[in-house]
Amino acid sequence: MIYQGKAFRVLPVEDGIAELQFNLEGESVNKFSHSAIEDLDAALEAIRADETVKGLILTSGKDVFIVGADINEFTQTFKQDDETLLAGVMAVNKVFSGFEDLDIPTVAAVNGIALGGGFEICLCADYRVLSTAAKVGLPEVKLGIYPGWGGTVRLPRLIGADNAVEWIASGKEYRPDAALKAGAVDAVVAPEKLKDSAVALVRRCLDGELDYQARKQEKKGKLKLPPIESMMVFETSSAVVKQQAGPHMLAPIAAVKTIQKHAFMDRDKALEVEAKGFLKLAKSSVCNALVGLFLNDQFLKKKAKESASIAAETNKAAVLGAGIMGGGIAYQSALKGTPILMKDINQEGLDLGLSEATKLLSKRVSRGRMDADKMGSVLNKIVPTLSYGDFEGVDVVVEAVVENPKVKKAVLADVENQVSENAVLTSNTSTISINELARDLKRPEQFCGMHFFNPVHAMPLVEVIRGEKTSDATVATVVEYARKMGKTPVVVNDCPGFMVNRVLFPYFGGFSALVRDGADFQQVDKVMERFGWPMGPAYLMDVVGIDTGIHAEGVMSEGYPDRMKRDFKTAIDVMFENQRFGQKNGAGFYQYEQDKKGKPKKVVDEAVYDLLSEVCAERKSFDDEEIIARMMIPLCMETVRTLEDGIVDSVAEADMALIMGIGFPLFRGGALKYIDSLGVAEFVELADKYAHISPLYAPTDKLREMAREGKTFYG
Numbered sequence: 001m002i003y004q005g006k007a008f009r010v011l012p013v014e015d016g017i018a019e020l021q022f023n024l025e026g027e028s029v030n031k032f033s034h035s036a037i038e039d040l041d042a043a044l045e046a047i048r049a050d051e052t053v054k055g056l057i058l059t060s061g062k063d064v065f066i067v068g069a070d071i072n073e074f075t076q077t078f079k080q081d082d083e084t085l086l087a088g089v090m091a092v093n094k095v096f097s098g099f100e101d102l103d104i105p106t107v108a109a110v111n112g113i114a115l116g117g118g119f120e121i122c123l124c125a126d127y128r129v130l131s132t133a134a135k136v137g138l139p140e141v142k143l144g145i146y147p148g149w150g151g152t153v154r155l156p157r158l159i160g161a162d163n164a165v166e167w168i169a170s171g172k173e174y175r176p177d178a179a180l181k182a183g184a185v186d187a188v189v190a191p192e193k194l195k196d197s198a199v200a201l202v203r204r205c206l207d208g209e210l211d212y213q214a215r216k217q218e219k220k221g222k223l224k225l226p227p228i229e230s231m232m233v234f235e236t237s238s239a240v241v242k243q244q245a246g247p248h249m250l251a252p253i254a255a256v257k258t259i260q261k262h263a264f265m266d267r268d269k270a271l272e273v274e275a276k277g278f279l280k281l282a283k284s285s286v287c288n289a290l291v292g293l294f295l296n297d298q299f300l301k302k303k304a305k306e307s308a309s310i311a312a313e314t315n316k317a318a319v320l321g322a323g324i325m326g327g328g329i330a331y332q333s334a335l336k337g338t339p340i341l342m343k344d345i346n347q348e349g350l351d352l353g354l355s356e357a358t359k360l361l362s363k364r365v366s367r368g369r370m371d372a373d374k375m376g377s378v379l380n381k382i383v384p385t386l387s388y389g390d391f392e393g394v395d396v397v398v399e400a401v402v403e404n405p406k407v408k409k410a411v412l413a414d415v416e417n418q419v420s421e422n423a424v425l426t427s428n429t430s431t432i433s434i435n436e437l438a439r440d441l442k443r444p445e446q447f448c449g450m451h452f453f454n455p456v457h458a459m460p461l462v463e464v465i466r467g468e469k470t471s472d473a474t475v476a477t478v479v480e481y482a483r484k485m486g487k488t489p490v491v492v493n494d495c496p497g498f499m500v501n502r503v504l505f506p507y508f509g510g511f512s513a514l515v516r517d518g519a520d521f522q523q524v525d526k527v528m529e530r531f532g533w534p535m536g537p538a539y540l541m542d543v544v545g546i547d548t549g550i551h552a553e554g555v556m557s558e559g560y561p562d563r564m565k566r567d568f569k570t571a572i573d574v575m576f577e578n579q580r581f582g583q584k585n586g587a588g589f590y591q592y593e594q595d596k597k598g599k600p601k602k603v604v605d606e607a608v609y610d611l612l613s614e615v616c617a618e619r620k621s622f623d624d625e626e627i628i629a630r631m632m633i634p635l636c637m638e639t640v641r642t643l644e645d646g647i648v649d650s651v652a653e654a655d656m657a658l659i660m661g662i663g664f665p666l667f668r669g670g671a672l673k674y675i676d677s678l679g680v681a682e683f684v685e686l687a688d689k690y691a692h693i694s695p696l697y698a699p700t701d702k703l704r705e706m707a708r709e710g711k712t713f714y715g
Contacts, residue, residue: 023061024715066118289669328456496559532665
């Protein structure tokens with residue numbers, strides 16, 4: 001043993017070749033914490049001091065290689081003053097460069113995932129060998145930063161500026177074949193041959209067959225790109241990246257500019273440029289929000305795993321009601337490996353459900369994400385049926401019939417008699433009380449809500465709604481099934497609208513009041529899209545369906561009459577009365593035509609303004625800031641109430657539900673994070689300014705108390 005630390009150890013392998021192994025104590029994965037970096041530095045010092053070490057392979061003692069930096073440390077680290085943070089980044093660079101500068105050949109033997117800092121250390125090695133089970137990439141832009149430990153410096157010098165820009169600005173993970181083709185790695189081998197292949201590569205260097213010193217110099221020198229070609233590459237890249245990233249995600253375009261800025265510098269000067277640019281991004285509100293979302297996601301996964309111990313396994317599922325929604329649920333279950341029965345009362349419904357599943361699978365085949373054999377295998381896991389004949393072996397049933405309490409109650413009572421006593425029943429409902437649906441069931445403790453969002457295959461959230469009699473085991477079983485389907489479950493308690501719709505409809509309430517007061521719905525849409533929403537409120541209502549919105553709004557006003565019951569006729573009411581239901585029938589706030597791909601394309605219909613004149617004040621222009629405030633305050637305030645009412649357990653779950661359920665702007669981190677970013681006291685003051693409009697704007701007593709005490713939702 002040459003060195004033994006808590007993260008790294010150095011072992012002799014054979015004939016002067018040593019192994020630098022990362023195996024972080026007490027963790028299931030390897031990640032670069034501050035202490036792990038210090039340990040790496042000590043390990044490298046031991047290697048330099050041992051004259052018997054003639055070559056080195058970098059390995060992992062875990063199934064993954066290195067997942068990257070320890071993101072749990074980011075929040076506190078990024079709060080440091082600029083000078084301290086910059087010094088910390090440069091200190092890591094000094095350690096990584098120390099590995100690169102070893103006067104011996106080095107090979108990274110990558111057995112699993114190597115992302116972010118985990119791939120940056122690989123770039124410091126002279127050569128990289130990947131297992132066929134590995135993945136590599138630099139996903140930092142997804143956290144609002146770019147690679148800060150040499151990734152923007154070394155990767156362009158290895159694979160060219162254009163390829164490096166694509167890797168870094170997209171944040172994608174790459175499989176071995178793609179990494180080999182790009183030149184980011186030097187060989188791909190079977191997992192069992194990885195270590196031997198890495199040692200053999202070191203041996204070829206020692207025998208003089210490979211010039212490893214030239215490799216080192218290539219990465220430490222300037223980018224080999226003629227000035228005119230360089231200008232063309234970066235200008236073209238900037239335009240493409242800017243368009244793809246949008247106006248709010250700053251990191252991708254900052255990465256391009258940084259690579260361009262240090263292209264003709266040597267390594268050490270280039271690393272300084274990278275670090276200074278990294279510093280600006282790390283201090284941004286976007287980074288703060290995205291890091292927060294990552295930590296929230298980790299919290300949700302941890303919570304779900306903790307409940308898994310009491311979950312029953314779902315080996316066979318069933319969905320009641322085929323159609324688009326039922327077909328989407330069946331597709332998702334089968335795609336992720338759980339066979340599912342799809343029952344309907346008529347063949348037409350089954351045909352529609354199977355058609356939906358087939359269409360989604362065909363898209364995967366056409367995009368090269370699946371072959372025809374795999375498609376056939378998935379389809380075989382969906383069993384259409386008109387009877388309950390095979391239901392006795394079903395573990396979880398998802399009822400997805402029409403949004404009508406009487407129909408749902410009848411279907412649930414019927415299926416309860418057809419399944420085993422251990423089966424769990426769920427209802428895919430967006431508005432109907434789970435407690436009410438459970439009232440006539442024999443086993444209400446084995447029933448809960450399982451609210452999927454449309455389209456099922458694209459929307460990551462599943463609301464798992466706990467009724468007052470739902471058991472912990474039932475919730476755990478449904479959470480585990482949702483995870484197995486590739487979804488992120490958030491557990492909420494029963495109330496009108498549950499979590500997501502309860503919060504969304506005050507947002508529409510803000511929209512209705514704005515239009516009543518003379519705002520142009522097109523201006524409101526444009527302002528909210530610039531704010532970061534994927535679509536403005538009028539367009540969103542068209543997509544949801546005006547009739548669906550009217551129904552849901554009725555449920556909300558009945559459930560929360562003090563603030564959601566309206567005392568005026570709205571623009572949405574006018575659309576409904578004129579049978580303008582949105583995309584589903586080609587006319588809502590906008591008119592819809594098919595584009596070349598057969599998708600609905602919205603166009604302005606001036607006739608809408610004539611219809612709205614009966615309920616709206618004379619049209620006038622509003623400041624962007626007023627529109628944003630009047631739209632966002634009701635949504636944020638209702639999110640606060642769901643937390644205070646115990647509908648959702650935590651700040652993290654509330655914000656993640658909104659991000660994944662209604663497309664809350666990702667870079668703003670969720671409603672509660674948004675309040676924190678404004679300042680709780682400032683938000684309360686802003687809400688009071690508009691409190692005359694509606695009780696939807698009134699701060700709660702607890703929120704006022706938080707404001708007085710200087711507290712925040714994220715501590």
